[in-house]
Amino acid sequence: MLRKSGLRRKWIVAAVGVAAVSMVAAGCGGGSSSGSGDSKTLTVWLMSGSAPDPMVAGIDKDFEAAHPGVKVNYQVQQWNGIGQKLTTALTGTSGGPDVIELGNTQVAQYSSQGTLLDVSDSVNDLNGSQWLSALKDEGAWDGKQYGVPFYAANRVVIYRTDLFQQAGITAPPTSNDEWLSDLTKLKGLSGIDPLYLPGQDWYVWLSFLWDQGGDLATGSGANWKSAINSPAGKAAFNFYKQLGDTSGTSAPKDADEATPQQSDVVAKGSTASFIGFGYELAAVEKANPDLKGKFAAFPIPSKTAGQTAPVFLGGSDLAIPANSKNADLAKDWLKLETSAKYQSQLAANGSVPGTSTDTSALNSTETGKAMAAGAKNGKATPITPKWAAVEADNPIKAALTAFLTGQKSVDQAVGDADAAINKTLQSAS
Secondary structure, three states: OHHHHHHHHHHHHHHHOOOOOOOOOOOOOOOOOEOOOOOEEEEEEEEOOOOOHHHHHHHHHHHHHHOOOEEEEEEEEOOOOHHHHHHHHHHOOOOOOOEEEEEOOOHHHHHHOOOEOOOHHHOHHHOHHHOOHHHHHHOEEOOEEOOEEEEEEOOEEEEEHHHHHHOOOOOOOOOHHHHHHHHHHHOOOOOOEOOEOOOOOHHHHHHHHHHOOOOOEEEEOOEEEEOOOOHHHHHHHHHHHHHHHHHOOOOOOOOOOEOOEHHHHHOOOOEOEEEEOHHHHHHHHHHOHHHOOOEEEEOOEOOOOOOEOOEEOEEEEEEOEOOOOOHHHHHHHHHHHOOHHHHHHHHHOOOEEOOOOOOHHHHHOHHHHHHHHHHOOEEOOOOOOOHHHHHHOOHHHHHHHHHHOOOOOHHHHHHHHHHHHHHHHOOOO
C-alpha cells in the first residue's frame, strides 16, 4: 500500500536528517527514447525520500561511465497521485520510465496486469542470493520474478531507558512472558503509561499472529482465502488484549497509531514504551528535546524465549516496465544499485538493504540495531492484487476494537473479520 511505503520513507529521511531526494542527474527530455546517433536516455523514477542523494548520484555516475552516450534522467516522484501516473506510464507506448520504484504490496497488482518485465533470468546478476525473502516474495507473481528488492523497514519496541531502570528492569525482555512481567513493573511508576498500544495497530497484531504459527490468508495467484479464523488468530487477539490490559495503556481502543500520532503522545514525556519506527522516535525528540538520548529499542519478543516475533517488512521493490525501450540498460542500472557498494549506503541511511545481508551500518543507532535483528524474521502480506482492497477497509481493525471493548467475543470478532476478508478476496476483479 502507498501509505505503508510512504511511512517508511518518512522514517528514513527523519532518522538521519537527510533532505528529500532531489534530481541529481540531468537528462534530455522526459523519457527513454533514443536521441540522435548512439545517444540514449535512461529514465529512473524513485519515490521522494527513498535514497540519499550521494547514493543515486554515484550509481548514475558509474552507469554513465560504463555506457558512453547514455544519460540518466533521474526523476523524483511523490506518493500522492503516483497510482494514476504509474498506470499511464505503464500502459503507454513511449516516453515512460525504464526503472520504477513500487511499494512492495503494489508489485502483485502491476505484475498481474502484465505491465512489468519478467527479470527471472537476471536474479543471479542482481545479487539474488542475498535478497530479503519477504521483498523477493512480494516481487514475484505466477512463478516469475518482476520486482527487485530495494529496501525495507520494520517495527521495533522503543523504550525509555531511564523509566525501565526506575522500574528495576535491567535488560530488555526476550520473551512475551518477560515483556508482560516488565509492563507490570512499569505500572508501579506513578503517572507513567508502560506501553502506548492503540486498539487498531493491526501490524503489531500481525506479528503475534505469525508468532502463533498463523497467517492472514492462504492461496496462490487469484485464489486466496482468509486464514485468521483459527486457533492462532484467536490467540493473537487474546495476546493483544493481554498486552494492553497488563500495561493499562491510555491509547484509544478505536483508533490506530496515527490517530493521534503516537509520537505526539510519547513526546509529552509520560510514556515508557511504544511500538514503531525510528522516524517516530526522531519526531519525539524533535518535539521534546529533553527526551533526546533517553531511548533504546528491542525487537518485538516472541512467545518462544530467546526468539523474536516475525514482523511485517514494509518497503519497496524496483521494477522495469514491460514497455521500456531500454530494458538491458535498465538491468545494468539495477546491477549497480544491488551491488554491495550501494547497498551499504542504504544501510548507512538507516534502512534494511534489500539485496544485502550486511546490515552492520544499522548498528550505529539503537533503533537500527533492533530493526536489523527483527528484519531477519520478516514476512510479507498475501501476494495477491486484492490484498490492497482488504487493507483499504480493514476488517481486522474493526474486529480488534469490538473485541477489546467487549462488544464481541473473540470467536465473533475473528469470525466476522474472516468473513469480510473472504468477501473481498473472492470478489470479482
